[in-house]
Amino acid sequence: MSLDLIVGNYNYSSWSMRAGVLLRAFLPDFHERMVHFDGFDDGSQFKAEIRKISPTATVPVLCDHRRLDNAGQPLVVWDTLAIVEYIAEYCPDAPVWPRDPIARAQARSLCAEMHSGFGHLRGLCPMNIGPDLSHQGAILWRYNKDLQRDVKRIQAAWEDLLERYNGPFLCGEFGAIDAYFSPVVMRLAAYGLPVSERCQQYMDAVTSHPAVESWCDIARKTAVFIDFEEPYRLSDG
Numbered sequence: 340m341s342l343d344l345i346v347g348n349y350n351y352s353s354w355s356m357r358a359g360v361l362l363r364a365f366l367p368d369f370h371e372r373m374v375h376f377d378g379f380d381d382g383s384q385f386k387a388e389i390r391k392i393s394p395t396a397t398v399p400v401l402c403d404h405r406r407l408d409n410a411g412q413p414l415v416v417w418d419t420l421a422i423v424e425y426i427a428e429y430c431p432d433a434p435v436w437p438r439d440p441i442a443r444a445q446a447r448s449l450c451a452e453m454h455s456g457f458g459h460l461r462g463l464c465p466m467n468i469g470p471d472l473s474h475q476g477a478i479l480w481r482y483n484k485d486l487q488r489d490v491k492r493i494q495a496a497w498e499d500l501l502e503r504y505n506g507p508f509l510c511g512e513f514g515a516i517d518a519y520f521s522p523v524v525m526r527l528a529a530y531g532l533p534v535s536e537r538c539q540q541y542m543d544a545v546t547s548h549p550a551v552e553s554w555c556d557i558a559r560k561t562a563v564f565i566d567f568e569e570p571y572r573l574s575d576g
């Protein structure tokens with residue numbers, strides 16, 4: 340197998356989900372391996388394992404065994420946006436990015452905004468595929484204007500692209516931008532945050548895409564409760 344994707348716990352790791360969904364959609368013949376999140380401190384097994392592969396000791400990490408680096412080791416690509424660009428070059432005929440240069444620039448802009456932004460949504464509503472967190476979501480929503488601002492901006496960006504390209508995905512057909520927002524779809528749904536009808540339709544389209552379904556199936560089957568990932572819950576009950 341030439342491409343090896345190393346991911347974190349499927350139910351919690353939003354960055355892993357972006358890369359995992361993208362590969363499932365465009366290059367399904369890849370190998371995937373999960374490294375369990377026992378902790379993120381220097382002494383954790385997770386860090387010890389992932390440090391052997393990635394210079395940043397984070398997931399996802401893509402290893403291409405077909406290409407060797409200048410030390411003769413399989414090429415390592417260690418950041419989600421870089422993985423997206425690598426896959427776009429790896430399969431140039433696949434619509435990872437829209438073919439139209441205007442749509443492509445818009446898709447890249449929104450992915451970059453996601454990569455560096457929406458910190459309140461990310462911090463307050465960590466991805467957690469499986470449980471219904473609408474109670475936590477309702478409390479957060481009522482008191483947190485920053486969270487409301489992040490969700491409002493995401494919805495405005497989605498509605499703008501859905502209007503321009505007529506759906507069902509953000510730039511028409513499924514692409515990197517939808518893989519990038521798939522964990523956001525999971526968060527909005529799990530925490531029951533209010534969305535417009537148009538955004539709900541988009542969320543339904545993302546949730547039922549085979550690449551997203553495949554990721555979520557594994558997430559539900561492999562989910563184990565990790566307390567530091569869910570400080571708002573005492574158990575997975």
Ligand SMILES: N[C@@H](CCC(=O)N[C@@H](CS)C(=O)NCC(=O)O)C(=O)O
Pocket residue numbers: 347351352353354355379396397398399417418419420
């Ligand atoms: N900018 C990185 C972020 C990756 C990241 O933070 N991944 C989380 C898991 S979702 C992680 O590995 N956390 C471990 C840590 O923070 O030490 C990317 O885009 O890949």
